[in-house]
Amino acid sequence: MNHITMSSEALMEKPMNGKCRCRTQSWYIVLISFLLWFTLFYLYSSSITFSKKGDSFFGNHHMGFVDSSESFHDVVREETGDSSSHVKDINVGDNVEEANNDGDEIDQVIASLMSEDNETQSVETISGKENEDKLSKEEVNTRDEDKPIDLSSMKGKRKEAVAKQKGTENVSQLRREENAEDRTVDSFPIVKSRRDRANRPRRRNRNKSVDSSDPVMEKRIEKVVVEPRRQNVLRARSDSTSCSGRYIYIHNLPKKFNQDLLDNCRTLSFWTDMCECASNLGLGAPLPSNEKLYSRTGWFATNQFLLEVIFHNRMKQYKCLTKDPSVASAIYVPYYAGLDVGRYLWDPDGFMRDYDAVNLVKWLASRPEWKKMWGRDHFLVAGRINWDFRRDPKNESDWGNELLNFAESRNMTMLVIESSPWNYNDFAIPYPTYFHPSRDDDVFQWQNRMRRLKRRYLFSFAGARRPNLRESIRDEVIDQCLASRRKCRFLECNKSQKCHNPVYLMKLFQSSVFCLQPPGDSYTRRSIFDSILAGCIPVFFHPGSAYVQYIWHFPKDYTKYSVLIPAGEVKSGNANIERILQRIPREKRVAMREEIIKLIPKVIYSDPSSRLDTTEDAFDLTVKGVIDRVETVRNQMREGKQVNSELDEEESWKYFTFGKLGIHEWDPFFSSKPGKRGR
Structure with a gap:
């Protein structure tokens, strides 16, 4: 007994190989119990987490996505804890639809305010409700399929749906964060044009990035896009303010009234090479360098009868052009009347001299733009003196054609290099000089x-x-x-x-x-x-x-x-x-x-290929004069007055020069009309 007792005590006191068997077995049991407890706790916690999303653990094939019935402010509140400091409450079902309608109205404002020739950056919006409807259909189809969960394929489908809705080949490359609850909304991204979004570097939020395929980000972009669009409207309104009351519409005439004349420039004059004169947008050939007489640039051998070509090319650069005649203050008729009549001035056949002029007024009178004011908002530039367009209708062999005598022409504002003091429908503008600066x-x-x-x-x-x-x-x-x-x-x-x-x-x-x-x-x-x-x-x-x-x-x-x-x-x-x-x-x-x-x-008329920044040239002053005259006539028509009824046409030079009639010291100079002469 004593031997046995001593052996047991010795065994207890001195473990075999320095270790205690009983303690080793106990640690194994504790470790296994801990692992089993951890596994059960993990499964239990996961089940609760997924159930909070509104779906069962095994039945949800789109776990992690926000249900389409959630409102935008709920999503943001879940992300940030307080959405009031960043966004307004918007209901996806109703208010987002109103925001989209707002965007459509803004598009109409932009279209009405700005010229269609001006290049503007477009801002695209994403309709959250339609996207979510499409995505929810895909989710239902996915639930019906007994296939393993494939999150990557689901993301791909969602990207395709968003891309189709936006009308673009690619969606934004922002990556989706794994945990929406960890995101902060410090500032919303500014949605710019398609080009800006393509060139914009990926924006990261600390160590994680956001994928725009995430419905939360889709709604966020949808919300933010309204504000930049309104900024663009304000900018458009600011730009349009300078053009308010100054819009001009250019008639798209048949080419026979302008371009065909230049294409057949050899027939325009018997004495002058009009092809060379019409080069460089009507300015003619550049003058040889002569620093003693000219400045270094801007000097051309300009023919005095090419004003209508120069003016037309300047008008193409006018910053307040519009393609909507209903908003135009004046309508420009780009007819090269001087080049046309110049071909037949020495031809005794008056029919040929009048042929294109007659067809022009017929074409204008048939247009809906004409009937708005019966041509009183139209103007035309003819690069010759008025006598070249005032042939006596009773004498076919007389000088010139009858362009300025037609009833339609008398309603228009006719711009010539010399007007008649005894007629109220033509106004003089400067002859072109040799100097056409670009700065x-x-x-x-x-x-x-x-x-x-x-x-x-x-x-x-x-x-x-x-x-x-x-x-x-x-x-x-x-x-x-x-x-x-x-x-x-x-x-x-x-x-x-x-x-x-x-x-x-x-x-x-x-x-x-x-x-x-x-x-x-x-x-x-x-x-x-x-x-x-x-x-x-x-x-x-x-x-x-x-x-x-x-x-x-x-x-x-x-x-x-x-x-x-x-x-x-x-x-x-x-x-x-x-x-x-x-x-x-x-x-x-x-x-x-x-x-x-x-x-x-x-x-002077500046180079049509450029535009002066602060200096008003002869073109600018002419356009102002035309618009002011048309506005005066428009007001007379609104008041029911007969246009120009207050003046005697024979004394129109007094009215337009001094604004009043009566006896004047220059009366002897205009007591009789001069005879109509040639060059």
Whole structure:
């Protein structure tokens, strides 16, 4: 007994191999029990988690996705714990549908405010209700299938559904977070255009990213997209504010009225290569470099009869164009009337001269745009003087065609390089010059250069005699210039082509303080605008040469920028041009020259391939004048008044120049109409 007891105690005191058998077996039992308990706890916890989602553990084949019946604010509240600080409560079933309708209304506003030619970034919205309906059908089909759960395939189907709904090939590449409860809503992503979304780097939230295929993200994007669209509307309204009341619609005329004439440019003139003149959008060939006379860029050999082509190309760059004639303040008719009639001016057959003009007014009168105001909101640019379009209807062999005599034309605003003082439906705009800048700095530099010039001659004249015109004062002007060789310089234009070479003209005008501008075949001359471009003060002999013509471009006070010497005084020998000009004080000359230099931007047409930023040129002032005139006529029609009923057409020059009728000191100048003359 003692031996046995001692052996047992010894065994208890000294374990075999340094270990105790009983303790080892106990640890095995504890470990196995712990693992069994952990497994049961894990299964139990998982079952509760899935049951909270509203589905059984074994019956849910789309676990982890939010049920489509959940509202957006519930989802966000579940994610963040408080949705009030980030989003407003929106019900997916009802209010999201209203938000989408809001977007449709905004689209209509954008379409009505902005020109269809302007490029705008489009913002796409996702209709949450329709997407969820499609996805719920797929989920039902998945439940009916006894297949293992394949989350990746389900995600792929959802991406395809979203892509079809959005109308794009790819959906956003944002990845879906595994645990929606861990996400924070610090800020919503800004939905931009399709191009921006494609180029935008993937946005990560800390260590995890979000997949847009997640219904939560779809609803979030859907909610956020409303605000950028409204910002775009505000931006569109801001841009449209500058165009309010200035929209212009361009008629899409048959090509025979414009482009076909340029395509057949060889037939436009017997004496001039009009193909070369019509190049460079109507500007002509660039002038050879001559830094003594020109600036470095913007100078072209521009023909004076190409204004309608230049104007049309400028109009294509006009920032307030619209394709909706119902919102247009004025409607432009791009008919090259001057090029058309120029082909037949010396043709005794009046039928050919009138053929295209007659077809044009018939085409216009048949259009629905015409019937809105019966053409009183239409305007047309003809690059010749008005007499080329006012043939006596009783005399077919008379000069020109009848474009300005048609009843339809008398409703339109007709823009010509010289208007008739006795008719109210045509208005004069400047002749094109040789200078067509493409930048504001080009204009400013040229003006400063004209200020610094030293002018050797008191006055000058470039032209030729008119022996066949009894009323012309050309002979008297030339004789007085030749008698004052030290004070006057004369450039003969009859025996040579120097007057058609801008080098000789610009050299003459830049060296003179005053430039004489007597009437020639008609009241106006292109030389008027070439001399203004050179900073030379014009001297007129008839108010019809400028004062009653370019009412949108020249100051009303003609004494600020020019000198008027009555032609009758020169014709009778009672006026000595040199003495009259010498009596003008030096300070007055400087002020007049400065006024002329300020007029330079107003009498030039900038390069049609560009647009000046801050400077208004002759085109801009013309468009303003047309829109103001059309608005005046529109108001008269609204008030039930007869258009232009308050003025005598024979005295229309007074009304448009001074805004009133009655006796005026210039009445003797306009007591009779001049005969219609050729070139």
